[in-house]
Ligand SMILES: Nc1ncnc2c1ncn2[C@@H]1O[C@H](COP(=O)(O)OP(=O)(O)OP(=O)(O)O)[C@@H](O)[C@H]1O
């Protein structure tokens with residue numbers, strides 16, 4: 233279970249969506265999302281949903297992935313939708329729901345057609361102009377890599393610390409396992425910091 | 441061999457009720473190819489080892505590697521002195537094996553393609569070529585420690601400091617890592633609780649109560665340490 | 672702990688963040704991800720299920736201080752943005768940044784920074800180990816940043832009056848008090864274990 237956190241929703245493929253540059257996809261998604269949120273019109277919402285579905289079809293995104301992406305949205309939307317139905321009537325509630333689903337579908341298509349590494353590379357490219365204000369893109373990339381690398385270990389540590397607390401009969405109170413968990417995370421980070429330092433990685437670019 | 445000099449180097453830390461000496465002023469010159477460090481838990485071995493590449497700075501005195509002051513020329517020293525820790529999991533910082541080795545090579549080889557080739561060659565040397573693109577989490581404890589060694593030795597340091605590198609390993613992996621360490625060209629400073637390993641060194645320091653209490657030939661040093669525990 | 676974190680002095684240029692800083696930022700982003708991933712837990716007798724992600728965000732602020740706390744929260748969002756399933760319910764990707772609860776997410780780095788600032792500079796060295804002070808700092812971050820941002824996000828998204836957006840937000844309040852209490856208890860204990868965490872000697 234603990235390493236499935238690294239999988240994400242990416243599915244390899246050769247469709248047009250897979251081949252588009254990351255930047256184009258992210259900008260496109262941004263523009264689409266903004267339009268959906270700003271245009272208040274019940275008929276337009278259905279058009280947005282149709283567009284999102286068409287893109288998902290084009291990208292051959294698996295149904296299970298689409299369903300998982302919308303499920304989260306639906307949970308929240310059901311609550312808000314019910315409230316809106318009661319306050320403003322059916323039309324408003326339906327519009328909100330359709331908008332939400334369209335947004336979720338469009339976003340999951342981008343994630344399903346872009347590998348994590350490609351996203352990360354793009355992100356590091358985009359922070360490059362910030363070099364002038366003192367942001368080192370290599371260190372940004374390194375910190376991302378550190379976090380990704382430690383994801384499975386941290387999930388495992390969380391579960392392990394919980395079991396250890398249970399074994400000691402410390403009961404179900406989250407504090408009983410969260411404190412030791414956080415302490416172990418901090419201690420591990422210090423070890424990792426030392427190891428990086430020892431490998432000369434903290435030394436900046438003063439190499440001859 | 442490199443020359444490591446400790447010139448009245450001492451370490452104290454602030455604790456709530458004042459100061460605590462964790463290494464008393466120590467003066468030594470290490471030029472032997474294999475130097476062992478043994479002693480009880482909490483005696484100050486790791487502190488001594490960490491001084492040698494600037495992970496800990498002396499609060500008094502100086503530490504010099506080939507004449508370079510560790511406190512002032514830290515990054516130059518770290519290019520000469522590699523360091524291996526006890527827990528291999530804490531040292532592996534990148535998602536896959538080859539990326540972890542590449543991280544070490546980053547400052548030495550700017551070109552990504554060449555860097556990948558170099559990293560693969562290093563993995564080959566350590567018998568990890570088959571695991572190049574495997575997640576570091578998928579390795580056994582022994583393989584992890586080999587990979588940590590590969591990451592450190594990739595940049596050809598002239599000294600390797602190893603702080604209990606085999607403490608967490610089983611017998612077979614302990615032997616494997618020890619063979620590798622003792623087969624190295626480089627100067628080795630080895631902190632260990634494994635007396636078999638200590639006996640193979642050219643010179644052994646015994647640390648007790650924050651000071652070096654014995655410094656000499658391996659057999660005599662180990663005997664001194666064993667006697668100090670049994671009395 | 673930070674004794675081991677000694678940077679070079681004098682002759683060499685020293686980067687703004689030590690490797691330990693980077694490792695801590697990465698560790699708290701991973702910790703937040705793990706909390707969101709492990710999922711909601713029912714707390715004590717109250718029976719309110721709480722998601723732990725905002726708890727982890729505030730812990731990052733209260734333990735690491737404003738700058739590193741901000742960066743850890745931003746990195747967490749970055750991990751989700753590049754497609755890792757680190758948000759609640761194993762969702763991932765860019766969708767959450769434009770979704771109905773986006774206001775909450777966008778506010779995380781600022782909330783961590785505010786709480787971190789208060790713990791580091793207002794509570795100070797002695798009181799950071801006392802849960803009641805940490806509670807107030809963390810509550811400030813939550814009440815002044817996270818909830819207003821979440822409400823603003825929902826107002827914008829659903830195109831409803833403020834009063835309605837506020838109504839959508841209220842169900843989270845009870846859980847939030849429980850979470851803030853946990854943050855305070857845990858942060859105070861961790862500060863006792865690592866007295867130098869907020870004030871690394873460099
Ligand atoms: N930052 C610190 N603050 C307070 N005490 C410290 C600190 N770092 C180390 N010490 C203390 O210094 C002593 C020496 O520590 P060191 O890690 O060098 O021991 P060691 O010989 O390596 O032990 P082991 O065999 O258990 O690894 C220990 O008693 C330890 O508690």
Ligand SMILES: [Mg+2]
Pocket residue numbers: 485486487603
């Ligand atoms: Mg030690």
